[in-house]
Structure formats: structure tokens, C-alpha cells
Amino acid sequence: DQQVKQNSPSLSVQEGRISILNCDYTNSMFDYFLWYKKYPAEGPTFLISISSIKDKNEDGRFTVFLNKSAKHLSLHIVPSQPGDSAVYFCAASAGENTSGTYKYIFGTGTRLKVLA
Amino acid sequence: NAGVMQNPRHLVRRRGQEARLRCSPMKGHSHVYWYRQLPEEGLKFMVYLQKENIIDESGMPKERFSAEFPKEGPSILRIQQVVRGDSAAYFCASSPLGTASSYEQYFGPGTRLTVT
Numbered sequence: 001d002q003q004v005k006q007n008s009p010s011l012s013v014q015e016g017r018i019s020i021l022n023c024d025y026t027n028s029m030f031d032y033f034l035w036y037k038k039y040p041a042e043g044p045t046f047l048i049s050i051s052s053i054k055d056k057n058e059d060g061r062f063t064v065f066l067n068k069s070a071k072h073l074s075l076h077i078v079p080s081q082p083g084d085s086a087v088y089f090c091a092a093s094a095g096e097n098t099s100g101t102y103k104y105i106f107g108t109g110t111r112l113k114v115l116a
Numbered sequence: 117n118a119g120v121m122q123n124p125r126h127l128v129r130r131r132g133q134e135a136r137l138r139c140s141p142m143k144g145h146s147h148v149y150w151y152r153q154l155p156e157e158g159l160k161f162m163v164y165l166q167k168e169n170i171i172d173e174s175g176m177p178k179e180r181f182s183a184e185f186p187k188e189g190p191s192i193l194r195i196q197q198v199v200r201g202d203s204a205a206y207f208c209a210s211s212p213l214g215t216a217s218s219y220e221q222y223f224g225p226g227t228r229l230t231v232t
Binding site for chain 1: 120122149151156157158159160161164172207209219220221222223224225226228
């Protein structure tokens with residue numbers, strides 16, 4: 001049972017335009033969400049996060065939107081740059097566990113290609 | 117990737133051999149997570165450890181897989197009697213405990229295991 005779904009395996013966007021990556025989840029207990037970027041042969045790199053008490057978080061060119069009623073979040077990158085070409089994973093957690101840290105469920109990723 | 121070290125980066129084993137994957141967390145981090153990424157899939161949680169303690173191993177296969185994080189030295193993920201289906205990228209992540217950033221997980225570059 002895939003609790004975190006990224007239904008678009010790939011996305012191509014022209015340089016300078018907006019990239020929108022989507023993520024859906026099924027577990028209403030999830031209350032913390034992260035986006036990671038991953039280049040080939042490297043580990044995932046943390047991009048941006050959002051807690052369920054917010055519906056938007058912005059960091060430079062990256063904005064994450066959370067729609068709790070729809071159990072949907074999205075990552076907007078604007079303007080998109082060729083260096084943004086990578087695989088993007090969303091991850092969700094049901095909050096701190098008893099040991100004070102978080103266990104995340106990852107989506108399958110969306111491969112973004114930004115065309116120059 | 118924020119100082120999480122994994123070695124080896126690439127590991128080739130024949131069926132039936134043992135694979136040992138090592139992870140040194142970021143300085144000051146006391147929690148280690150292991151994830152596995154099969155080809156064309158997302159990251160799947162395997163196990164979460166503190167020093168000398170396994171906190172959550174709900175993602176570990178019941179047989180042949182084990183993990184430890186000793187008081188001194190790196191965390192080790194051990195796979196005994198490897199099979200072709202174990203071929204994957206294995207990522208380690210570390211996080212701090214008891215801080216405002218304990219939701220963040222920092223990933224190492226991964227170990228790519230190939231079973232021939």
C-alpha cells in the first residue's frame with residue numbers, strides 16, 4: 001500500500017517557466033512533509049519542508065503548498081533552471097515517534113527535466 | 117551531502133556472499149536511518165537506530181538482513197547470503213535528537229550493491 005504517491009514519473013519544463021511537482025498521500029495522520037532533490041549517483045538533498053499547521057512555505061525559488069483536505073502537496077519551482085533537472089521525492093511523517101525523531105515514507109519520485 | 121559518509125560506494129558480491137555496508141553519521145547526530153532504493157522505485161525505510169539500540173526495524177526483511185550502530189564506530193547494515201534481488205542502492209541518513217531540526221534527515225551518497 002503506497003501511502004505517498006507521486007503519480008507523474010517525469011516532467012519536462014522550459015527554462016524560466018514554472019515547474020509544479022505533485023504528491024498525494026492517504027494517511028491523515030501525516031503531519032510533516034519534506035521535499036528532496038536527487039542527482040544521479042548521489043544521495044537525496046533536503047530542499048524544503050512544511051508542517052501541517054501551515055498551507056504554504058517558501059524558500060527562494062521553491063514553494064511548497066499543502067492542501068490537507070485533499071491530502072495533496074505540491075512543489076513549485078519558479079523560475080526553473082537547467083540545474084534543477086533531477087529526481088524529486090516527497091516524504092511524509094506522522095510526527096515525532098517516542099524517541100524524538102521522525103520516520104518518513106517516501107514517494108517514488110518525479111524526474112524533472114528543465115530544457116534550456 | 118552534509119557530512120554523512122557511506123562506504124563502499126560500490127559493492128559487487130556473488131550470490132551467497134555477505135555484504136557489509138557502513139555509515140558514519142554527521143558529527144553530533146545520534147540517529148541513523150537506512151533506506152533501500154530498488155531500480156525505478158522510491159526510497160523504502162528499512163531500519164532506524166540510535167547508538168547501541170535498534171529503535172524501529174519494521175522495514176527490514178525478516179531474514180538475512182541485520183543492522184547495528186555500536187557505541188564506537190559506524191553503523192553497519194549486513195546482508196547475509198545475498199541474492200540478485202538485493203541489488204539496489206542503500207542510503208543512510210542521520211538526524212539530530214532533541215533539537216528544533218530533529219525532523220531533518222541528511223543523506224549520505226549511498227552504496228550501490230550489485231549481486232552477480
